[in-house]
Amino acid sequence: MTADGFLNQRQRHPVAMAAAIAINLGAVTALMLAKTGVVVIPPGAIPLIPITEPPPPEPAKDTQPETKQPEPAPFVPPRQVPSQPAGERPLIDSTPSLPPLGGTGTGETVIQPRVEPTPTPAPNPVMVDAVPVPSAMRDFQPPYPPQLLRTGVEGKAVVRVLIGADGRVKQVAIISADDPLFADATERQALRKWRFRPATRDGLAVESWKQMTVRFEIRS
Known part of the structure; x- marks a missing residue:
């Protein structure tokens, strides 16, 4: 060329x-x-990123507290038993051991709790009311007041009487009366003539109150 x-x-x-x-x-x-x-790095090239390997992991530390080892027990030399002379038998105490007083044989004292007896409830007393003496029933009706008898007035009187342990009336309380003369006649008759078999409590005579009604009627 x-x-x-x-x-x-x-x-x-x-x-x-x-x-x-x-x-x-x-x-x-x-x-x-x-x-x-x-x-x-030339234009258009892809840069390479270096890969760094991580460091190896550190060994795990023991977090448990150190266990303290028990100290060894002190050495105790064995007890020397004195030798018996030849031809002699060892003495043996044959007395049985008794437990301490009030104990269980283990050296512990047992205190028994005190048990209080359960009280037995008392039975209810037997009460018997006072009743009129049958032989004295004819004396229970008081005399008719003359004024009311002449006028033909009838009625009744209601009283409460305190009967003593001897069966006699000790007190009279007027509850109601159709006329004051009926109340007066009934009170006098109760204190003088009325007789009762007294009330009893468990067979014993006691005082008691009893309500009585007395009627005043004119019979032809």
């Missing part, structure tokens, strides 16, 4: 010349950076 032909060819391909110059410059720059330790 002639010189004119080569020059003409170079003039015809300026792009090839620029590429050759860029390659040479890149080679020179790479050599210079390699000496300085700097790495240049």
Whole structure:
């Protein structure tokens, strides 16, 4: 190929010349950076990220407290038993051991709790009311007041009497009366003539109150 032909060819391909110059410059720059330790990433290349491995885990520390070992018990030499002379028998105490008084045989004193007896409820007393003596019933009716008898007035008197342990009336309380003369006649008759079998409590005579009604009627 002639010189004119080569020059003409170079003039015809300026792009090839620029590429050759860029390659040479890149080679020179790479050599210079390699000496300085700097790495240049060419355009369009994907950078590589170095992977650093984590350090190995440290061994786990024992968090439990140190157990204190018990101290060894002090050495106690065995008790020396005195030897018996030849031909003699050892003495043996044959007396049985008795437990302490008030104990259980183990040396402990047992105190028995005191049990209070359950009181037995007293039975209810047997009460019997006072009743008129049958032989004295004819004396229970008081005399008719003369004034009321002449006028033909009839009625009744209600009284409460306190009967003593001897069966006699000790007190008279007027509850109601159709006429004061009926009340007076009944009170006098009760204190003088009325007789009762007294009330009893468990068979014993006692005082008691009893209500009585006396009627005053005129019979033809």
